[in-house]
Amino acid sequence: MSRDEIFEKIQEVLDDALGVDEDEVTPEASLTADLGAESIDFLDIVFRLEKTFDFKISQGELFPEGLTDNEEWVADGKLTDAGLSMLQDRMAHVDFDAFSAGNRDISKIGDLITVDSLVNFVEIKLAG
Amino acid sequence: MRWMWIDCIIEHEPEARLVAIKNVSFSEEHLHDYIIDGKPIMPFSLIIEGVAQTGGILVGSIGRFKEKVILAKISKATLDCDVTVGDTIRYDATIERIDDAGASTVGVIDRRVAGGDAWERIGRVELLFSHIDNNMAGINFPKHNFVFSDNFKMILDTAGLGELACD
Numbered sequence A: 001m002s003r004d005e006i007f008e009k010i011q012e013v014l015d016d017a018l019g020v021d022e023d024e025v026t027p028e029a030s031l032t033a034d035l036g037a038e039s040i041d042f043l044d045i046v047f048r049l050e051k052t053f054d055f056k057i058s059q060g061e062l063f064p065e066g067l068t069d070n071e072e073w074v075a076d077g078k079l080t081d082a083g084l085s086m087l088q089d090r091m092a093h094v095d096f097d098a099f100s101a102g103n104r105d106i107s108k109i110g111d112l113i114t115v116d117s118l119v120n121f122v123e124i125k126l127a128g
Numbered sequence B: 001m002r003w004m005w006i007d008c009i010i011e012h013e014p015e016a017r018l019v020a021i022k023n024v025s026f027s028e029e030h031l032h033d034y035i036i037d038g039k040p041i042m043p044f045s046l047i048i049e050g051v052a053q054t055g056g057i058l059v060g061s062i063g064r065f066k067e068k069v070i071l072a073k074i075s076k077a078t079l080d081c082d083v084t085v086g087d088t089i090r091y092d093a094t095i096e097r098i099d100d101a102g103a104s105t106v107g108v109i110d111r112r113v114a115g116g117d118a119w120e121r122i123g124r125v126e127l128l129f130s131h132i133d134n135n136m137a138g139i140n141f142p143k144h145n146f147v148f149s150d151n152f153k154m155i156l157d158t159a160g161l162g163e164l165a166c167d
Helices: A003-018 A039-053 A081-090 A097-101 A106-112 A115-127 B029-033 B044-062 B150-158
Strands: B008-013 B017-023 B069-079 B088-098 B102-112 B120-131
Touching (some): A003 B069, A039 B088, A039 B120
Antiparallel strands (some): B102 B120
């Protein structure tokens, strides 16, 4: 499946899960900041991606979870170097450059999950 | 005490499907306040709650009601016609996907009009349930299971499904 085909299917998934128009679903659009996704929507998106692409997604595989439970990863509301390194290692589909270079406010980490990162994720999963 | 919007369970396929019915009666006071064109109408919001209770019991039964299963999202909901007093509603819920974080279900809504024999399909509701102790937002909730109350257990017992509930 080509990257363009994956993108088109993800547009449909986000249209169904978030009620957004397909033209709002651009590669750089953030799921939370631009498309209005809330935490429960992430579970909806995971289920719909599994159905659409016929693979299983483990909890925490697509979106970062449970970070604040670990002081090694988050301190004073900021992602630590160890936390950033762990995420970069586990989530190759996400571009962490914005966090690497600047503010690491953990409450903004959802903003890093863009439509493009979903396409990356599906591409990696399908490649297997 | 939780307000129940199903009367009884009529079918159960473990971990897959649950069917419940609701008889709509004029003795229900809320119908007195929801009159359209002179006819009392069952509000769609309460029909959705009936679908949610059906789906919620199905999802909860998979974990023997140890998990706190709450309705987290109404993904899609359609209803093609009104339901009024004397009608019976049938909620037929199936599991689409379930994991530690939650479950998605599809519930179809059928209606049998007063005095009729045939069921007609009148709606469909897609729901997302959260197992809230595993919620993605990391919020903590009380330990006791406040979701599946005695009313739920009574409905299970009435349907002969009491053994589904944990002690």
